[in-house]
Amino acid sequence: MIDKALQSIVDELYGEMVKTGRAIFDHPETGLMEYESSKRLSGILKREGFDVQVGLGSLPTAFKATKKGGDEAPHIAFLAEYDALPEVGHGCGxxxxxxxxxxxAVALTRLLPEFKGRVSVIGTPxxxxxxxxxxLLEEGFFDDVDIALMAHPSSINQIGRGGRAITSLTIKYEGKQAHSANPSRGINALSAVIQTFNGIDANFQRFPRDVNTNGIILEGGTADNIIPGYASCRFSVRGATKADVETAVSGIRDIVASVEVLTGAEARIGEELIYAERYPNMEMEERYGAYLSDLGETVTKADPEGRFGSSDIGNISLAMPAMHPYFSVTDSAEPPLAHTVEYGEMCNSDRAYEGLKKNVIALASLGRDLLADDQFRASVLNEFKGIRRKI
Ligand SMILES: [Zn+2]
Ligand SMILES: [Zn+2]
Structure with missing residues (x-):
């Protein structure tokens, strides 16, 4: 059941909540440039008495704000995202x-002036x-966190959605420029790029099932009467798991090595971080969904095998119980697609802030249960242990 006191705390906060969401929307900042957004969000927590550190490790726009209760554990963290997209602003909400x-976090700590454990907000750019x-995970900023919570706006309320693993690679080939009348004097870097595409297509059988790649040519020469001395391409690699993506990337490394031998071009491979698959903690997501239902929302449950999209919360979900359900911000039967200007407008509408309010109540209620209900917390941790055993 929804706590009446919590509801009135959130009513009180509602005006500031809308103002904050709109201010961030009106000043979209892309990844690692979110200085204003990070300052605005962490400033609210500072005022509420949280210990705030802005700038974590190598990420100046990350922050960690913590309020300590009567004990060190349990430590629950709400994860804040506030990056925008190039051109479409807050097209992901x-x-x-x-x-x-x-x-x-503010509502929860106002509801429970005294509690056992720690409540944090981690600003994750x-x-x-x-x-x-x-x-942040690799640099140790999650080492002392037990449980991570977040929720994402959507056109529906949905729990239980997983995510696929993904990474990207950029491959740069250095060859030797030559006059096209004398191709044997040169080393054709574009041929190396083309052979990379062909090599990936021809060797797809060795990749784990469900892996898919997509490639583009970034640079492939400047004039048709010059043998290109430099060329580059880029691939995305998606798979069911991080391990599958790692296997596919290792296969691509072998293909690139063989292309070097065949063409004489020298390759440099730039590998990006792997976004891991996501394991939603169902104990938490079910409870979150039940609170949304109490607030009059219709909540759907995703097919547990139907993983779609990718997010860096996946890596957190391999390290601790984590959740990433979706809350509805529209009544439209034909909502816009994510990563568009229209999706952004949907996430800044009056209706969106009504959805946000319900999300805040559900998140804070779940936070209270995690701090105060030892049995519930044990079942959340237990589910996570089961997932770890399976991986
Ligand atoms: Zn997005
Ligand atoms: Zn997003």
Whole structure:
């Protein structure tokens, strides 16, 4: 059941919540440039008495804000995203993700002035393309966290959706320029790129099932009477799991090595971070969905095998119980697609902030259960242990 006191706390916060979400929307900042958004969100937590550190490790726009209760454990963290996309601004609605995380933590700590454990908000920049959460995880900023919570705006309320693993590679070939009348004097870097595409196509059988790649040529020469001395290409590699993507990437490395032998061009491979597959903690997502239902929402459950899309919360879900359900911000039967201007407008509408309010109540209620209900917390941790055993 929804706590009446919590509901009135969120009512009180609602005006500031809308103002914050709109301010972030109106000043979209792309990955690792989110200085204003990070300052705005962490500033609210500072005012609420959280210990705030802005700038974590190599990420100046990350932050960690913590309020300590009567003990060190359990430590629950709400994850705030606030990066925008180039050209379409907040076309993924992260103005609502960050605002939701911050106000859920504020509401929870106002509801429970005394509690056992720690409540944090971790500001995780650059979800869209640079994997801020993966970097924070690798640099140790999640080491003391037990459970991670976040929710993302959508056109429906949905729990239980997983995600696929993904990475990208850029391959640069250095050959030798020559006059096209004298091709044997040169080393054709474009041929190396073309053979890379052919090599990946021809060797696809060795990749794990469900892996898919897509490639583009970035540079392939400048004039048809010059043998290209330099060429480059880029591939995305998606798979069911991080391990599958690692296997495919290793296969691509072998293909590139063989292309070097065949063409004489020298390759440099730039490998990006791997966004891992996502394991939604169903104990938490079911409870979150039940709170949304209490608030009058219709909640759907995704096919557990139907993984779609990728996010850096996946890597967190391999390290601790984590959740990433979706809350509805529209009543439209034909909602726009994510990563568009229209999707952004949907995430800044009056209706969107009504959805955000319900999300904040559901997140804060779940946070209260995790802090106060030892049995529930044990079942959340137990589910995670089961997932770890399977991986
Ligand atoms: Zn996105
Ligand atoms: Zn997003």
């Amino acid at each position: 992260h103005n609502l993700v960050g605002t939701g995380a911050v106000f859920a 650059a979800e869209e393309d640079k994997g801020g959460k993966i970097i």
